[in-house]
Amino acid sequence: MKIRFSLIVLCAILLLTLPYQANAQKSLTLQGFVRDRLGKPLPGATINVEGTNLITSTNSKGYYKLKVNNGKITVHFLFIGFKGVSRTLDLNADANEDVVLQESDSDLQQVEITGRKEKAYKTKATFIGKIENELKDIPQSVSYASKELIADQGLMRVGEVVKNFSGVNQFSFYDDLTIRGFRVNGQSNTQLLNGLRTSTGFWKQSLANYLERIEILKGPSSALFGNASPGGVVNRVTKKPLDETRRSVSMTLGSFNTFRGLADFTGPATKDSTLLYRLNVGYENAETFRDLMFDKNIVIAPSLTFVPSEKTRINFDLVYTDSKSRLDRGQPIFGSFDLNSTPQSLSLNTTNDYLNELTYNATVSITHKINDALSLNASYLKTGYSEDLNEHRTSNAYAVDGTGASINNLAGMIVQIRKRKRFIDNFSGYINYTPKTGAFEHKIVAGYDFGSEVTPLGGSQLTANGYRNAANNGSIATYVPANRSRYLLDAAGNPVPNVPHFNLNDPLSSQRMQDDSKLFFAQSVVAPTYYYLNSGYVQDQLKIGALQVLLGLRYEYYTDFANYKTQTEAKTNSHAWLPRLGAVYSVTPNVNIYGSYVEGYNPQTSSTIANPNAGGPFDPLKSNMVEFGAKTSWFRDQLSISAAVYQIKQTGALYATPGVVDLLRQIGDEQSRGFELDVIGKIMPNWNVIASYSYNRAKILESGTAGEVGIQKPNSPKNTANLWTRYTFTDGAVKGFGVALGVNYMDKRNLIYDARFSPVDQITIPSYILFNAGLFYNIGKLQLQLNANNIGNKKHWVGGYDYLRLFPGQPENYMLTIGYSI
Structure with a gap:
């Protein structure tokens, strides 16, 4: 300590x-x-x-x-x-x-290319629906976190921020979440950047230093954004240039040898303010509480806004990330399924391992106001991603002896060496039209989207796994006791692994540098993939008196190339009509009630799965949601309280196959029902709060595995609750001081269902309550901040797949930040 x-x-x-x-x-x-x-x-x-x-x-x-x-x-x-x-x-x-x-007036820009000047937890409006709308007028639940909240909690990862949202939790260490019981991962186009679809490398969570806010539109969002998860869509809004000069730098030192430096500069680039700039830069060099793990990240995020006239704005954004780390596949435990049988720091990596990732997102946006009622908008986003990976990982099974029985202190291992790239293009062009026809006011959005993703030629992978053959000149993927004569056996009659097993009783020997030149590798191509989609949509939000009615329809035509860039290449097509219906009624100026029905659609082809070993072909995901709720505001709109009840149904989800690396299986119907409550804003001018509670009953209704039916879905807690509040002293000797307290509750969770065991014997991760705190002091332009997380050192897990891939939460840790702003 x-x-x-x-x-x-x-x-x-x-x-x-x-x-x-x-x-x-x-x-x-x-x-x-x-x-x-x-x-x-x-x-x-x-x-x-x-x-x-x-x-x-x-x-x-x-x-x-x-x-x-x-x-x-x-x-x-x-x-x-x-x-x-x-x-x-x-x-x-x-x-x-x-x-x-x-x-x-609500007559602001129609796309979000003007920076936000407020410095508060609460946000009044969003552009997630391709037109500026007050959050209270959207007939769906929206959770969000502003940069002020993110900074106060000392966070740098999107996966950490979502603990503030009702119905949202981490699924693993990777860039994947659970929203209302449904998994959302960064590689499946369910994460947006400024309202445009993109993807991440999946392995690492997105950094947050360049973000203005993170927002989640709950439920299927296909009518707005095309193929998306039924749980919801994550939108990352980048910081935009301001027309006033602001500059800030900060340094953070803390537990696990953490060092972080951030800078944020914005203001006019010309005297007449026709050109505005913003530059966010971040550097991170940190170890973790996990063995052999580290993160070295450089983020450069410049943004320019050109304002040639009052009617036209053009914005350019670039987010460039260079990440060097190791891929953390989680904590293994002994076959007794005792969560405490190994230390939470234990990983199966070796010092040979590395994961180098480069990502860029470049966006150009333009909005032109023709008149007070009509504007034209267009945005283009280019995403590039490259991966260079060398890892020793679990085979998702224990070693076996000569009879095929598991040896529960030895984890089966695989070595994977992979290089691949991926490029994504998205264009969105649409009009906003706000006429009045008699007693009706309209907010009309009509437009066209194009999207494509390509994994080009050149990606390849070396894989070493399985057991050595009898001649010791190759390997066999699995061990079959009836054919034991085909395998190389040791003195005890056990099959000799191609990759040495990881000895859970002696991790230091297994984590040292390995001589992989003695392994038998199988060469494989990372299959090139390509898909593109064309879609058109129209939506009208009509208002008459206290009633607003939303009517929307999207047509999506999806084209995928099976066996892309091979002699058997074949074009396949699918399409969907996706409605969006909703109504909002203002009971009083401070209370709105709403109801909505939306449908979702998501193809599950080789392009979208991006895993050549996943199996398939698979049918597309189809979903729908019914939601009712209320949104209220208090203290002159400084505090908002919202509540929602919902039901989501989905068919065609993919789940991992226990004991088989990467292979996916498609199940039948799933259902999620729940209740959510969110509070955010100010109780007093110097007292901020964000709080949430959710109840979610997410279960599988139909599956090829009988025992799986009816149980709570993997990594879907039934109950979660969160509170964070900050009070700042404004008078007396303690003026400038602030104190914050936070509590996070997570219910117990099931992991991926294993058909080898009965429903009552399935492995679960326990519930937990975490306590966090912050101290703040401002003196002139200097700010000091001390964050304490997991006070009391509660042992917990943020997610997991199975008994060889558990994802423990951070132990007690402290972060000191020193900032300077002008």
């Missing part, structure tokens, strides 16, 4: 010494009231001085008081739902400045 003590001492020294850093300028008091046009106070309005870290909020009476420096300053007054006001003041004495804010 030396690092914990060192961090606490360092933080204490800095907190004690920094208040004595005197500012050479004279300190003055700026105070006043912020009200609406009717004279009513606006509690929680934000007041900040441009180019500084001086910021405060109004109290319940709309009153504010802020210490500022003498001379000329520009002060911004902001409140969600109102137009911001800026005042340039030349001060040489204490001053009063009262401000009246006007309610904002």
Whole structure:
């Protein structure tokens, strides 16, 4: 615990010494009231001085008081739902400045290429539906986390952020999640970047330093985005340029030899502000609590916005990530299925292993406003990914003796060496039309999407597995006791593995550098794949009085090339009509109730699975969802509370086959029913909160494996609950200090069903409660932050596949961040 003590001492020294850093300028008091046009106070309005870290909020009476420096300053007054006001003041004495804010119109940009200026957990609007909509007017549940929440919790991975969302949890260490009982992974086009479909390398979770927010639209989203998961779609919104100068840098030191450096610069690039820029840079060099694991990441994310006129905006975004690490396949345990039989740090890797990944996402977006009711929008996203992998991994089974019985202290092993690339293109062009016809107001979206993904020629893989043949000049994939004469046997009569087994009783010997030149490798091609899709859609959100009705329809035509780039190449096609129906009724200005019906569709071809050993062909996924809920706002729209009940049905899901590497099996119908509650925003101007609860009953209704029917789906907890709250002191001797507390509850979860055991003997991972905390101190432009996670060192697992692939959660850890902003 030396690092914990060192961090606490360092933080204490800095907190004690920094208040004595005197500012050479004279300190003055700026105070006043912020009200609406009717004279009513606006509690929680934000007041900040441009180019500084001086910021405060109004109290319940709309009153504010802020210490500022003498001379000329520009002060911004902001409140969600109102137009911001800026005042340039030349001060040489204490001053009063009262401000009246006007309610904002919803006539903003139609695609998200203008940066968000608010500094709060709560977000009022989203562009996830290809038109700006207030969250309360969307007839589906949406969970989100702003960059402020992400920063306060000291997070860097999307998989960590989702603990704040109802009905969402990690599935493994990889870039995959469970949303309402359905698995969503980064390689299946269920993750969006600024509303456009993309994919990740799957093995590593996306970093978050370049993100404005992370949002999840719950339920099938195919009517909006094409083939997608029935659980929901993850949208990563990148930070965009601002028309005001902001610059910040930070460094983080912490447990597991973590070092992280971040920088964020934005502002006008020209005097007339027709060109705006933003640059986010991140560097991470960290070990983990897992044996042999490390992460070295460099992220460069520049963005430019060109504003040639008030009607036209053009934006360019690039996110470039260079990642070097090892692929962590999880913790193995002994065949007794005792979760505590091995340390959580144990991995099956060796020091030979590496995973090098390069990813870029380049986006060009344009919006042109023809008139007050009509605008044209177009976006193009290019994704490139390359993988260079060398790994020693489990064969998903224990070693066997001469009779075929498992030797439960020896894990079967495979060596895989692979290089491959993948490229994705997405284009989205559409119109937004907001006319009025009599008593009806319309929000019409109509457009065309094109998407394609290609795995080009050149990808290949070397695989060493199985058992050595009797002549010791090759290997056989599986051991069959009846044919034992075909195998090389040791002195005890056991088959000799091609790759030495991993000895769970002596991990140090198995983790050392291995001489893989003595193995028998099988060469295989990473099959080139190619698909493209064309789709058209139209949607109208009609409003008459307090009622809004949403009617949408998408037609998707999917083309895939079987045996791509071979002599037997064949073009195959599939198509789907995808409706989206919903209604929202405003009971009061602060309470909306809604209902919706949506359908989903997702082909499951070699292109989308991206695994040549998965088997198939498989039928497409088909799904539908019915949802009802309510969305409310409180404290002048500073706090929102939403609740939803839903039912999702899906057919055709793919599951891993126990004991067989990579092979997938297709089951029948699945069903998910549940309830969700979300709270986010401010209780008081200086008191932020985000909380959620979910109940989910996700089960398999039809399967070729009888015992699987009716049990809770893998990695789908029935109950989850989360709370994070931060309070900042604004007066007295503790002014500038903040404290945060967090609690995360996760119910027990089943792992992948193993037909060799009865339903009551299936392996599960236990429930857990984690406690987290944060301390904050702002002095001028300098910020200090100390995050403590898993206080009490609760042993837990965030997910898992089976008894050889469990994914333990982090033990108690601490992170100290020092930031500077201007």
